[in-house]
Amino acid sequence: MIRLHPSPSTLLAFSLSLLGAACQAPEQAPSSPQRVENADLGIAIAALPEAFEVETNRGTDLRLTAPGPNGAGTVEIEVGPTGPAAINLPAEAKAMQPYFESLTNGQYFGNLELVAPMGSAFTARGAYDRDDGRVGEIRVFALHPLQSRLLTLAFVYPDGESKERMQQLATLLGEIEGLESLPTSEASEVPGD
Numbered sequence: 791m792i793r794l795h796p797s798p799s800t801l802l803a804f805s806l807s808l809l810g811a812a813c814q815a816p817e818q819a820p821s822s823p824q825r826v827e828n829a830d831l832g833i834a835i836a837a838l839p840e841a842f843e844v845e846t847n848r849g850t851d852l853r854l855t856a857p858g859p860n861g862a863g864t865v866e867i868e869v870g871p872t873g874p875a876a877i878n879l880p881a882e883a884k885a886m887q888p889y890f891e892s893l894t895n896g897q898y899f900g901n902l903e904l905v906a907p908m909g910s911a912f913t914a915r916g917a918y919d920r921d922d923g924r925v926g927e928i929r930v931f932a933l934h935p936l937q938s939r940l941l942t943l944a945f946v947y948p949d950g951e952s953k954e955r956m957q958q959l960a961t962l963l964g965e966i967e968g969l970e971s972l973p974t975s976e977a978s979e980v981p982g983d
Contacts, residue, residue, distance in 0.1 A: 822837075823837035823838055823839075823840070824837070824838040824844075825837065825838070826838050826844055826847060826852075827969055828847055828850075828852045828867075828969070829969060830849050830850045831850055831852060831867065831868075831869045831969075832869065832934065832936060832937055832939075832968060832969050833852075833867070833869070833934070833935065833941070833966055833967065833968060833969050834966070834967050834968075834969045835962070835965045835966055835967075836965045836966075836967050837965050838854075838965070839958065839961045839962055839965060841856045841857070841958050841961075842854045842855065842856050842865070842958070842962060843855050843856070845864070850868070850869070852866070852867040853865065853866050853867075854867075854962070856947075856955075856958055858947055858948060858951050858954065858955070859951065859954075860948035860950065860951060861947075861948045862947075863945055863946060863947030863948070863951070863955055863958075864945070864946050864947075865943055865944065865945045865959070865962065866943070866944045867941070867942070867943050867966075868941075868942045868944070869934055869937075869939050869940070869941055869942075870939050870940035870941075870942070871939065872937060872938055872939050873938060873939070873940075877933060877938070877939075877940050879910065879911065879912045879931045879932065879933070880901070880903075880912050882912065882931040882940065882942075883901040883912035883913060883914040883929070883931050884901060884914070886898065886901070886914035886916065886929055887914070889916075890914070890916030890917075890918060890927070891916075893916075893918035893919070894918055894919040894920070895918060895919045895924075896916060896917070896918040897916055897917050897918070898914070898915075898916045899915040899916055899917070899952075900914075900915065901913050901914045901915070902915075904930070904960060904963065906932065906960075906963045906964055906966075907964055907967075908932060908933065908935045908963075908966065908967070909932065909933060910932075911930050911931060911932035911963060912930070912931050912932075913928055913929065913930050913931075913956075914928070914929045914931075915927070915928045915929075915952060915956075917949050923948065923949070924948075924949040925946050925947060925948060925949055926946070926947055926948070926949045926950070926951065926952050926955065927944065927945065927946045927947075928944075928945045928952065928955060928956060928959055929942060929943065929944050929945075930942065930943040930945075930959060930963060932963065932966075934968065935966065935967055935968030936968030936969075936970070937968070941966070943959060943962070943963065945958075945959050
């Protein structure tokens, strides 16, 4: 029978390894995604995707930012007025062509249909020059989840990142849900901020 006798330095190294492992701080549990609500727009972002941060959420102004390899992009979320007529999402997207082409060195790249949890949505994509450089823009047109209103997401980002930004925008769109508004008697009892 062969017996191994570790050297004192081996025992010391092994003891220090065990002590180090026992003294390590426990790993932080990942925080749950942030829920963002905007009562004026009647929407909530159920779980803000990791890429985004809230820049502004006041009144009807809901703006998010997302970092990227060439700089941050900005998403503005808008809700149109309630209308009696049906909203034609493909026409809304197609109407962006003259807008993009009217901008400095503007280009229109067409539109696509997306399927989101809230239903079909249509995109319009273009690029143009601004004072701070060339940017790409994707607009998404969808129906508000609970109301007869147009929901628009406009994502402006440094040019050349459209694939990554489209993915970020699709993920964000998948998290948008309708926010039930309070009945007027209850809403009047809620203190202002």
